[in-house]
Amino acid sequence: MMKKTVGLGVAASVVLAGGLAVAELREGYVYFEPSSEEHPLDEIISGREFRDDATRALQEDDFENPGFLSLEEGEELWSTVDGSENKSCESCHGDVAEGMAGVGSTYPKLMAQGGKTTLTNIENQINTCRTERMGAEAYKYDKPQLTGLTVLIKNVDRGEPVNVSTEGDYESWFKKGEELYYTRVGQLDMSCAHCHEEHYGEYIRADHLSQGQTNGFPTYRFKWQGMGSLHRRFSGCMKNIRGVPYAKGSDEFLALELYTAWRGQGLPVETPSVRN
Amino acid sequence: MKQVQFSRREAMVLGAGAATVTLLGGVTGALAATATDDAINAFTGGATPSEGKITLGAPEIAENGNTVPIDVSVESAMTDDDHVESVLVLADGNPNPGVATFHFTPMSGDATAATRIRLASTQNVVAVAKMKDGSVYMAKREVKVTIGGCGG
Amino acid sequence: MAKVKPRVKVPKKAAAGDIVTIKTLISHPMESGQRKDKKTGELIPRKIINSFTAEFNGAKFFSADIDPAVSANPYMQFSLKVPESGEVKFTWVDDEGSV
Numbered sequence: 001m002m003k004k005t006v007g008l009g010v011a012a013s014v015v016l017a018g019g020l021a022v023a024e025l026r027e028g029y030v031y032f033e034p035s036s037e038e039h040p041l042d043e044i045i046s047g048r049e050f051r052d053d054a055t056r057a058l059q060e061d062d063f064e065n066p067g068f069l070s071l072e073e074g075e076e077l078w079s080t081v082d083g084s085e086n087k088s089c090e091s092c093h094g095d096v097a098e099g100m101a102g103v104g105s106t107y108p109k110l111m112a113q114g115g116k117t118t119l120t121n122i123e124n125q126i127n128t129c130r131t132e133r134m135g136a137e138a139y140k141y142d143k144p145q146l147t148g149l150t151v152l153i154k155n156v157d158r159g160e161p162v163n164v165s166t167e168g169d170y171e172s173w174f175k176k177g178e179e180l181y182y183t184r185v186g187q188l189d190m191s192c193a194h195c196h197e198e199h200y201g202e203y204i205r206a207d208h209l210s211q212g213q214t215n216g217f218p219t220y221r222f223k224w225q226g227m228g229s230l231h232r233r234f235s236g237c238m239k240n241i242r243g244v245p246y247a248k249g250s251d252e253f254l255a256l257e258l259y260t261a262w263r264g265q266g267l268p269v270e271t272p273s274v275r276n
Numbered sequence: 277m278k279q280v281q282f283s284r285r286e287a288m289v290l291g292a293g294a295a296t297v298t299l300l301g302g303v304t305g306a307l308a309a310t311a312t313d314d315a316i317n318a319f320t321g322g323a324t325p326s327e328g329k330i331t332l333g334a335p336e337i338a339e340n341g342n343t344v345p346i347d348v349s350v351e352s353a354m355t356d357d358d359h360v361e362s363v364l365v366l367a368d369g370n371p372n373p374g375v376a377t378f379h380f381t382p383m384s385g386d387a388t389a390a391t392r393i394r395l396a397s398t399q400n401v402v403a404v405a406k407m408k409d410g411s412v413y414m415a416k417r418e419v420k421v422t423i424g425g426c427g428g
Numbered sequence: 429m430a431k432v433k434p435r436v437k438v439p440k441k442a443a444a445g446d447i448v449t450i451k452t453l454i455s456h457p458m459e460s461g462q463r464k465d466k467k468t469g470e471l472i473p474r475k476i477i478n479s480f481t482a483e484f485n486g487a488k489f490f491s492a493d494i495d496p497a498v499s500a501n502p503y504m505q506f507s508l509k510v511p512e513s514g515e516v517k518f519t520w521v522d523d524e525g526s527v
């Protein structure tokens with residue numbers, strides 16, 4: 001069983017970063033035990049713990065958190081009829097809190113799509129329902145409608161531990177994601193692990209590096225002055241190392257989404273989170 | 277509407293004009309040299325703000341200048357005769373210092389307001405309160421801005 | 429353009445004479461007019477909410493003139509001394525005059 005533990009602040013985090021990091025995790029930060037012995041990290045820490053008081057306070061306040069503007073847009077769309085079949089999400093799934101319980105925390109998942117079974121995240125699943133079941137057009141990635149519905153669905157599971165499958169038919173996806181995570185790319189010749197595994201807790205150009213966890217997405221980000229999907233963040237990280245990002249919604253990013261979700265297995269879903 | 281912001285050039289022209297007046301009239305005192313001072317002067321009608329009465333809350337360090345929470349509150353009875361009329365908020369390091377002006381009434385009950393603002397860099401946030409009797413009070417706070425450098 | 433939809437938090441009940449805190453949040457990009465389009469390099473035209481007004485039973489009790497330095501999705505918090513039961517009305521005006 002995973003255990004929620006309260007960290008001891010600076011001293012503890014210096015140890016966990018191998019003594020190298022100028023760690024400044026505040027006292028009392030929350031971490032979780034890794035889900036298995038093979039896990040590369042000793043402590044699983046949400047990106048929230050690396051943000052400052054003001055940013056965390058904004059996330060915690062369900063009125064002030066601007067992510068709820070997006071959630072409310074999703075709420076409205078949930079019951080709006082669209083497409084040639086004259087259906088809304090609600091027609092088939094009923095009340096979102098019931099119909100979508102246990103969904104957001106378990107994605108990405110293998111689902112039927114275009115006649116075959118493939119790894120799907122919430123965004124792609126929404127579009128599958130729209131194109132294959134509603135006779136409606138797919139939403140473009142990161143359009144407010146798609147983000148709003150994704151936030152709505154993930155928020156149903158807020159507080160639930162991330163719990164993705166990695167075995168059986170999932171294994172090939174998982175391995176592919178792991179490989180991508182450790183592959184050096186871009187002119188800077190870096191991998192995700194360079195920053196988010198070896199150097200989390202340190203400052204990089206005035207930004208406090210986290211473990212690159214995914215439990216808060218879609219997130220409201222100050223820099224974007226709005227919402228963004230996990231694949232937008234992946235894309236941004238790849239651009240920062242002068243790499244060419246994969247397409248949002250692509251198999252590569254889906255594999256990476258599964259693998260990074262597993263790295264945060266047990267973290268509570270925070271959607272909509274607030275980041276800097 | 278009263279123009280309370282000046283581009284650098286306009287501010288200089290204005291500064292020069294003020295200088296002339298100073299020379300001719302023999303009035304001493306600081307010249308309005310910056311856009312922030314100009315904006316304060318336009319707001320107060322030239323009255324010099326005192327310290328006190330107004331409290332300005334802002335984080336010492338902001339992770340990202342795009343969203344910095346600030347709040348102001350002014351001590352006042354908030355009666356018909358004695359209340360805060362308005363509070364001007366400025367950011368002295370932004371290309372345009374204007375942020376917002378809050379207008380209160382006795383029905384506000386208290387003169388408090390909070391919002392979230394953009395700061396281009398480390399700088400002072402300034403709040404100036406104008407009371408019904410024309411007196412003005414000012415508070416200032418430095419906010420260090422660490423702009424997110426990486427991560428898309 | 430995404431629809432503009434406000435969120436408002438006003439206590440449902442208060443005794444006459446109580447001072448209550450009111451919070452509002454509205455979805456709006458607050459395009460400052462100083463940002464450049466990444467692809468074309470051209471300035472994106474300014475489009476901001478430039479004023480906000482709060483009324484109680486038709487009487488204005490708080491308002492704000494807003495510059496581009498207020499963050500996207502503007503948040504406003506302020507107070508009202510409740511004189512009697514009634515209705516609070518909020519108005520946001522942006523550069524195109526829409527609410």
